Amino acid sequence: MPDSPQQRIGSFTQGELQIASWWVQHRLELRRFGYGFIITICVLSWGYAFTGLLDAYVISYPRESRLMRQMAVNQQLLAELEGDRPEDVSLSEVSVLNSTADRMDLSVEVINPNPQWWGEFTYRFNLSGEETPLRKGYVLPSGKQILSELGYKPQTRGSRSAVISIDSIRWHRVDPMLTNGDYPAYYKNRFQINAESVRYDTSIAYNGKRVGQTNFTLVNSSAYGFWEVELLIRLYRGSTVSSIQTVKAQRVRPGERREMQVLWPDNLTGVTKTEVIPQANIMERSVFLDPNFFEKN
Secondary structure, three states, X not given: OOXXXXXXXXXXXXXXXXXXXXHHHHHHHHHHHHXXXXXXXXXXXXXXXXXXXXXXXXXXXXXXXXHHHHHHHHHHHHHHHHHHOOOOOEEOOXXXXXXXXXXXXXXXXXXXXXXXXXXXXXEEEEEOOEEOOOEEEEEOOOOEEEEEEEEEOOXXXXXXXXXXXXXXXXXXXXXXXXXXXXXXXXXXXXXXXXXXXXXXXXXEEEOOEEEEEEEEEEEEOOOOOEEEEEEEEEEEEOOXXXXXXXXXXXXXXXXXXXXXXXXXXXXXXXXXXXXXEEEOOOOOHHHEOOOHHHHHX
């Protein structure tokens, strides 16, 4: 018989004896290596778990707590800012009155609910599809402003309804340096203009016809003069406004009493009340008379 590729010693081949010999010689090293490998895996596992706990409760938790607190503070600040933003103005219904020569007088009341904001804007009326010219307007803090378009002649005749469009509104926060932190006191101190002895006279003849005339005394009780004050005059029949007109009083001096007469185009009958409303934007320094004006005039 041919020789076997491996010689056999007893029941084992030479290769199996070599493997067994190698195992006997390196068994302790293999055991130590196995223990070391298991210990390394345990150490790595426990180290990873410990590092995660350390990061969660010692490193990341305080930082994340600060972030959460900061987010809460930011949310509170955002809520305060949102709450401090100016609210929209409110509008009354537009009043449409027939005037002479097929003309119409339009007016509306604008109310500002914000005690620390005043607004500038542009506006126009839409009279049954016809737009009036673009005008500039303003409204003071916690104030009411009457906007008007007087003597507008529409292209077509007929009954009319109107709405107002307010565009490009720009809000200004009240400057505490200007008002000393107290706007109501600032307003009360600066704007003390009233109309006294208001009466409506129907016995005035003008250009051969009888017309109505409003007479009153414009009184500036403050220590501040004005370059110009707009006076809006409304005539009432009962509780209804029957006619409206605006005039401008120029260079109103402090402490001045000025007699004024305002003619109406018609002799309106049945007038029960006359209202004179002075208006001036006291948030603009330019409306006040320069003190040097009195030395020159």
